[in-house]
Amino acid sequence: MSPDETDLSERVPAVPAVDTFAGPDLPPFGEDQLAYDRNEPPLSQRDGIEIRRARVRGHGITTALKQVSQQQTAGTQARDRVSAEAERTAMIDRHPHVVTVLGWSRQPWPWYAMEFLDAGSLAERGDELDVTHRLWAAYALADAVAHAHDRGVGHYDITPENVRFVPTPDGTWDAPKLIDWAGSPEGGVRRHDARSITPKYASPEMRSPADRDRIGVDSDVYQLGVVIYELLTGRLPERGDGRPDQPSRLADVPAAVDEPLRGALARDPRNRLYLRPFRDALRSAFLDAAEGDDGVSRGAARSTANTGSSAGPGESRTSVEAEDRSREAATGTAGERVAESVEPEPVVCPECGHRSASLRPGDICPECKRGYVDSVESDTVTEETALDPSTDPNAWPMYRGGPARSGSTAGTAGPTDGVRTRWHTATDAPVASSPLVVDGTVYVGGDDGSLRALRADTGAEVWRYRTDSRIRSSPAVAGDTVVVGGTDQSVHAVDVDTGEPRWTYDTGFWVLSSPAVADGTVYVGSDDFSVYALDGADGQLLWEFRADGEASASSPAVVDGTVYVACDDGNAYALDANTGAELWRFETDFVIHTTPAVTDGRVYVGSSQNRLYALDAADGSVRWTFDTEGDVHASPAVTDDAVLFGSDDGHVYAADRATGEERWRFPANDWVRSAPTVAGETAYVGSDTGSVYALDVSNGRPRWRHRVGDRVSASPAVADRTVYVGSDTGIHALDSGGT
CATH class of the missing domain: 2.130.10.10 (YVTN repeat-like/Quinoprotein amine dehydrogenase)
Structure with missing residues (x-):
């Protein structure tokens, strides 16, 4: 959670206080403490994985239990997916806009219990939200993904179906939460199996087999941009070599979101807006809209200042930011290392006796091509x-x-x-x-x-x-x-x-x-x-x-x-x-x-x-x-x-x-x-x-x-x-x- 998240409910009354929708915190429990009716059909079932409504005995809490299907012998892929999703979600270490894992295990089969989110998905409810609620949801999702990235976890399948709402007290907006953090068990945040993506929300490198190795954290930025663009305008951004239309020309949304969204949707991942300035621009646009500002986003200037680097490719840089230093913080000039010059001692090849001060122990002798240089000529080691x-x-x-x-x-x-x-x-x-x-x-x-x-x-x-x-x-x-x-x-x-x-x-x-x-x-x-x-x-x-x-x-x-x-x-x-x-x-x-x-x-x-x-x-x-x-x-x-x-x-x-x-x-x-x-x-x-x-x-x-x-x-x-x-x-x- 970003440092400023907690003050939003004080500034905007419709924003619920975090403690009203944060997931419950339970002591560890096993699969035997979960109760559910095996005769009741699962809430969903696909590819050997099912989700059921279950209660945690002794706590009276309803959970969504995700596990390998009990109706068939699950394959390795299903078992690995459930285990990986549970582990990766738990690694995110609690964020108010990430579904909370209440318990998980690989025994007697892979399963995990998460908080029950019963207020619908973004795909079902996006059209009914007013513009300020949409902007807050956009900021909340960006903050959740940034929090996960800081902990080494990427999502790689950000879609409206994977955003679900949790009810909040009367007079406040229902809160969105990002679910389904299966990602890639092998590559963590760095790589992803391109066969499991949702094509219309996928980044260009995710849709191209030839570019699959370019998939990384910037792929999440693109997917987040598509979801938010659709949330704000009611349509998907046009694909192609050009930049998508400005959202403010398609819908009644602040112009302050235009450039940050278009930056997030750059086709080349190297040219995409970094996640933190994207998140910050969304937060500023939301506050401007909610507090009745003139529609000029404070985030637009901030994102411009943070997307570039005064140290370009191939340049050295020595000054660093003291606080919250991230990929976009690239400033300073080439540094100069000051050290006392010490003449290296010569080393000797044990095979042919060749001596050289330029070789290091472990190098192969350039003369005989056989011996490893393994000793200094002097008696000092x-x-x-x-x-x-x-x-x-x-x-x-x-x-x-x-x-x-x-x-x-x-x-x-x-x-x-x-x-x-x-x-x-x-x-x-x-x-x-x-x-x-x-x-x-x-x-x-x-x-x-x-x-x-x-x-x-x-x-x-x-x-x-x-x-x-x-x-x-x-x-x-x-x-x-x-x-x-x-x-x-x-x-x-x-x-x-x-x-x-x-x-x-x-x-x-x-x-x-x-x-x-x-x-x-x-x-x-x-x-x-x-x-x-x-x-x-x-x-x-x-x-x-x-x-x-x-x-x-x-x-x-x-x-x-x-x-x-x-x-x-x-x-x-x-x-x-x-x-x-x-x-x-x-x-x-x-x-x-x-x-x-x-x-x-x-x-x-x-x-x-x-x-x-x-x-x-x-x-x-x-x-x-x-x-x-x-x-x-x-x-x-x-x-x-x-x-x-x-x-x-x-x-x-x-x-x-x-x-x-x-x-x-x-x-x-x-x-x-x-x-x-x-x-x-x-x-x-x-x-x-x-x-x-x-x-x-x-x-x-x-x-x-x-x-x-x-x-x-x-x-x-x-x-x-x-x-x-x-x-x-x-x-x-x-x-x-x-x-």
């Missing part, structure tokens, strides 16, 4: 070297093993000839965060909003840091600090030993990107289209680079003073690590989800074009490409002579590192969005079947397969001959067990 997996077999300090994101380690091996579950720590929500291992401790995030530290030998919890969001970012350890991102829009830094907070940095939008830490600097992307460089000591902003699309699905790689990152705008970028200045960009015209792997002067990155690219790290030119039959979501792993990666076509591939020719493929029989991890001569990778595979790097033949859960989208970490991986059921440690 730096903190960064001690944490690198190539030198410390008990460490995997950040996503993909280190800042180069190679996904490989020559310093240890995992189980090869047999496998067992050494321990399994169950969680209340899926674990899509990839674990890291340092000094005998496993650090991993979860969809329950927790960052956990677990003992690597037993899985026992050492500490837990809780946030108000999901953590799908993978953490990174730098010295005595753990850094991770969350869907609460923030980057969090906590003490490595205690979990006590050190600092947070608010980016204004979800941080799904996994931080890279190099030379005391934290590099991380955000869904606000920006890549950030933060001081690891205190979280202060060093620079910010604004891309043309979300920068959160891909995580930055840092090698030799250059940051490599890919974004949803279809571009792969190389940035100066000290200033954030763009060095080059490679354009694919397709969404890129993978994290670049950078070794030996090449950048390996995949895209939703079903393709893996090998780029020259110096200028972004293409060395070779490799095509598959599905999107490449899984980040690649690089070995001495091959690049391993997964595809949505259900295969794990190995491409020749020099030529891009296929070496082998392994059929995993489902999407492979878990990034492979190579330890020694074995690659470890998860799949959507819930299995972890160990594959022979030389030929792709399986050494073993071990089922750990319903889905494995996280990347495994390998340390001390153990594989650590997250799944839908928790965190798992797999070892040979002496077999």
